[in-house]
Amino acid sequence: MSDLIRQFRDFFVSLKLTVVLIALSIVLIFAATLDQVNLGIWAVQQKYFHSLFVLWRVGDIPVPIFPGGYLIGGFLLINLIAAQVYRFKLTAKKSGIWLTHIGLILLLVGELLTGLWQEEFALRLDEGETKNYSESYRSNELAISETTNPKFDEVVAIPERFVARGEPIQQGKLPFRVVPKIYYPNAALAARDANTPGAVPTPATTGIGLQATATPLPLTYKQNERNAPAAYIELAGPEGPIGTWLVSADPRFPPQSFEYAGRTWKIAFRFERSYKPYSLTLLKFSHDRYAGTEIPKNFSSRIRLNSPDGRDDREVLIYMNNPLRYAGLTFYQAGFENDDKTTILQVVRNPSWQLPYIACSLMTLGLIVQFCIHLAAFIARRRTAPSAVA
């Protein structure tokens, strides 16, 4: 083995590297925790943990200032595996360390997979309402649907980032081009009285945009708020512009209908939807408080679960610490609103959800084994050398 390779190997096997990596990860986690006040939990995860480097914007140029979660995690993984291969023999005395380290390797891999695969949606249901889709917490989409046929809608959903780009969008199913004129990542809506002479000018030429305007707002990172983007969208057919609509992802802002080419259309900016091959109906939402207080005692949703193939048609009760796991998704009781008439379920897809369980069981077992080995040695030493007691 050449010197260079040996040095390289020694670097990755060394405990010094381990200590440095642990120290770096502590600093990273600490900084990320403090930054949550500014960025919110989701953005912090992207910036600090699901990245190779933490970037700092100097002017417009992002400068890497600290290793990110993927980089530290990756080095830790290499360090662990290298140490396992070169340093530790598989003996009974080291069995605890082996178990702990293998568990840790699994945990790191699991966190990587979770970062890549996990998806979260919200499902809001009013009492009696049935839905077969959940909505994204962050992403929005511009949905243009043809509603001519009463039996079904044909929907073209344009992700928000294309709207943000502002370039004309041509889609085969639409007989017109979609031209995003103005886009605000977060906006406030205000009423506009078109009849008064001094009314604010609006880019909209038709629809609700004549009675309402959108003004940009700073992006919010608070955990209990979400950004409601708005846009002025022009639709243009071969013969010229059809009109410019104001659309907003604010849930109070309804979809707008219009006629074109003898067909009926609907345009809406909405939370990105994820459709399911089954539907959920909220039968009853219950919310108990402790007597004489506003402290929630428990809340639960009684749901009817229906799949069109008829295989599933049953009632389920979702409450705190008791989610529904169905079809690879997990439905959790996340909140409520609208005077206890609406339930909010969190819908999570995380195909690697078992990995942390396995990893942590291995690590816990390993730590207990190692702790007991040390303890036994300590007691044995004291038995043989009682004079050591001060």
Added chain:
Amino acid sequence: MKKFIPLLVLLLGALYLGSTLIGPRTSTSFDLAGFGRLPILANGRLKPLDTVARNSLLLFQGRQTVVTPAGVQITPTEWLLDVYFHSDAADRYRTFEVVHPDLLALLDLKTEDGDGKKRFSYLEISKKIPELERQARLAGPVDSAVRTTFQKAVMQLYGALVHYQRLKHTLAPPTTEDFLAELLRFQKLLPTGVAAVRAKQAGKPHDEETAKAMIELGQRYLFMSETTNFLAIPPTPDVAEDTAWQTTGQSLLGAFQRGSVDSSVLAYAGLGYAWRQRQPEQFNKLVELYHSQIAKRFASQLAKSDTETRFNAAAPFYSSMSLYVAALLIAIFSWLKWPDILGRSSFYLILLAWLATTAGIATRMWIEGRPPVTNLYSSALFVGWGSVGLCLILEAIFKNAIGSVAAGITGFATLLIAHHLSLTGDTLEMMRAVLDSNFWLATHVVIVTIGYSATFLAGFLAIIYVLRGGFTRSLDKASAEALVRMVYGIICFATLFSFVGTVLGGIWADQSWGRFWGWDPKENGALIIVLWNALILHARWGGLIKARGLMALAIFGNIVTSWSWFGTNMLGVGLHSYGFTDSAFMALTLFVASQLALIALAVRPLTKWRSFQSM
């Protein structure tokens, strides 16, 4: 002779603890203890009036003692009786702490006029209540984390005054001379009165005066019911639900339908009459009668409420604090003289204090029906309990008084922290739905808290090493080596518990929120503790640190743990930020600074250490 000293100390300590179980002697012939035991439903929990009195006083002024303008010290229950039934007297007691200079100026108060230069009476404050309300309206919408000290002081005092108003409207309207007579008149008037009001509403002939009197009373009781949220009146026998307690005002409004005033309302009015007229015999008779009346339906709740009253009076955590201090002093002294006798004496005192906290925690668990840690206050109790428990084991093995010193410091410090955390109100709170799972509270929270205790303990043992080795000549080679082994062992223990606890937290989060790990501040705090302990162990195994390095890192563990315990709650983001802390930031900063100074001491070259100079 000398060998009996430890046993004598043990006996004295036990006598001291025993004496706290005997209730305080009072000079009055009123059955105050009996009144204090009566239950009331407040903040979702049935609790004795004694607890209401003590918690209210802690909220108002940070202490439970009240001195009347005449200079007589009265018990919390006597104070509460005056608030309920003799509010013109209670309004003159100086029970509201105001220290912020701007707030004092706003209220037109001068520091030197207050009791202890900070306590003022309701009467003195009341002139400026409209202005205070205006300030509270201004400060209210501001996020509590970013309020100025003045805004915080305004909100604190305003909250205290609202609470005081609620207390005053709990059992009787504060202005009535003789509420009992009023109720008896009301009772008599009810049949004709209700008929008169009905007739008036139907536009039929009626006795105008009776109807008017009825409507006025109705408005009066409506106001009472809206002003308080203390549910003092137990449900009537026809109501099945045990938690359906009512305010006195609600019950009186219900009397219009029922046609009679509830006997509990009358009982309290009678107690009020006897209290105002200074008739102890009648008072005591009524307390007894009312107690046995409630006992028919709420026997098990009364048992808890009785125990809670005794627990309040015994104040086991307060006695433990005194014992910890005594033990600490004796243990330190044992390093200078009579190591064996004094060492054993302090060990016994620590054991007694630990048993007293164990009993205290167990009582709280029984009253609440919950595992030991349910909020920040109980976590402080439990961190101390776990840490002292570990110290007792260390001391039993090593017998060098180091465990006792560490126990004295950590035991006292955590109880002190707990005392400060108790000033915000009732420490036996109801669990929010998110946390309502005894299984996870018993596993995740308990184990993670033991991890905190162990990490703190390692840090305090390291401090002992640094101070004793650096500034005295008493740290001999054997003790120094023993300390290194102790710190190392405790860090191993801390790694195991903080890791397992954190993992269990992840499983809980996966079960209830749908993700194993969410990078929530509290989760990150726990993870940092695990990582820090792992770092110390790996640095030790890699030979990167020796004794002093180990100590320095262990002391830094104190900073890490205190940040995770309190600092993360100050950020106010994330699902875990239920532990409400507002003013602890300064204390945390000072603590961190002191720990950094100790680390600086730990990394000085060996030649500067007095104990090691001769080696």
